[in-house]
Amino acid sequence: MLFKQILLPLDGSSVAEEAIGHAVLVARNCGAAIHLLHVQRTAAHSDEHSIDPVHWRLRRAELQSYLNRLAEFISDKEISVTVSVREGRPAEQIVEYCEEAEIDLIVFTAYGKGGISRFHFGSTAQKVFSGAGRSFMIVRPGVTAPSQDQLAYGRILISVDGSPHSEWMACQVAAMMRGQPVELILLQVIAVPEMPRRMPITREEHATREKFVENNRRAAQSYLDEMAQQLENGIKVSFRLVIAENMADSICATAAEEAVDLIAMSAHDWQSGGQRVMGNICQTVMCHSPIPVLVLQDRPEIRQSGEAEDEGFCRIRQEFYSENGAG
Known part of the structure; x- marks a missing residue:
């Protein structure tokens, strides 16, 4: 639970x-x-x-x-x-x-x-x-609250970035919604690398950037497909893969396009790790999303308790926790 x-x-x-x-x-x-x-x-x-x-x-x-x-x-x-x-x-x-x-x-x-x-x-x-x-x-005040007769959110957007933090979060949301008529939409945003400079980038640099993005896209496609299969256990799971320069804006925009009832995120991302209260992307989404945002903190005592593995169906990156001495 x-x-x-x-x-x-x-x-x-x-x-x-x-x-x-x-x-x-x-x-x-x-x-x-x-x-x-x-x-x-x-x-x-x-x-x-x-x-x-x-x-x-x-x-x-x-x-x-x-x-x-x-x-x-x-x-x-x-x-x-x-x-x-x-x-x-x-x-x-x-x-x-x-x-x-x-x-x-x-x-x-x-x-x-x-x-x-x-x-x-x-x-x-x-x-x-x-x-x-x-x-x-x-x-956000002013947003229509769920009906009191409603038993679950109908559509939930789960923002993942390939990090163990987001994987744990996705497993927990899926466990919470088990048995409910809900659709989980996994979203991964592939960031286009910034190349700030006074002069336009060269053709070779542009090609290098495009190759980098394409490699990440292919890896993310395979990753999301595997993750969706892991989470599908009586729950409808789909995924979206978006390439964009601004990750937070893309999360908010996709949530609006998909007409979701809730956005679920990990408090931490690849850049922030677990050293800060929350990452910049999470903070920005919270600030600008009109849709309710659920932010999960994978605190050390939670990882040590083994709750991430209790449901039995989620086996994504278990080695991360064992390598860090948390199970």
């Missing part, structure tokens, strides 16, 4: 509530529990110089009642729900709660009641990305 504990941070706004449908959908497919969390700012963490104690207690009671109503709605879907109201700085409390409750996935909107700003994400979301180290799903 990919996710066992899903955190849904809410700030009381209708915008933040747009993530509920997605959290419910994932929880259904994984048999996971949902944690509803609201962080109430104290006087020390508020822009206000002082907070009336009576007003503060009333507000806390209102928040508890608000979360309880949402919990009742989610419980009706036969999903286990935990409700919590905490005090302090939102991002810090969310990260702390993730550790305490062993959260696997955080689902939230790109911004909450603070509204749209010149930045791609609200300040709390950005801090959580950096500090939680968990998988997360980012939802």
Whole structure:
């Protein structure tokens, strides 16, 4: 089971509530529990110089009642729900709660009641990305949420780049969607090498670049075909191979062309490895995609637990994990 504990941070706004449908959908497919969390700012963490104690207690009671109503709605879907109201700085409390409750996935909107700003994400979301180290799903407000009667996403675009990180991610998404009427679309974008210079490239250089791209295309074609066969186990799997100069833009464009409901990516790519919170391509797709994006973090403890091999059907690059002492 990919996710066992899903955190849904809410700030009381209708915008933040747009993530509920997605959290419910994932929880259904994984048999996971949902944690509803609201962080109430104290006087020390508020822009206000002082907070009336009576007003503060009333507000806390209102928040508890608000979360309880949402919990009742989610419980009706036969999903286990935990409700919590905490005090302090939102991002810090969310990260702390993730550790305490062993959260696997955080689902939230790109911004909450603070509204749209010149930045791609609200300040709390950005801090959580950096500090939680968990998988997360980012939802753009205003995008039609899945129907509450819907049992799964109909079409999921899975961005792969040949790295062990993306292979692990693809296996996990396939395992999560097993038995559902879903189509997985594997996408690999072959990047056209940049050759920045003042003068146009020569004919020989152009030929060399074309040969390089063609070699990568052939390798990717074979790779995607093998990967699709590995993942096809009661699930419809197809693939797309795109040659482009901008990989992130191509991922977003292909998602729109294929009319998918969800984009799934690994937080890491070939360039970033596992040393950064997330790679540049993942960050860019998150910033610009109007479609919900599921970003998986293959944390060391997950690899060591052997979850990537539990389903039995996914045998792509197992040597990567054994060579790195993780199974």
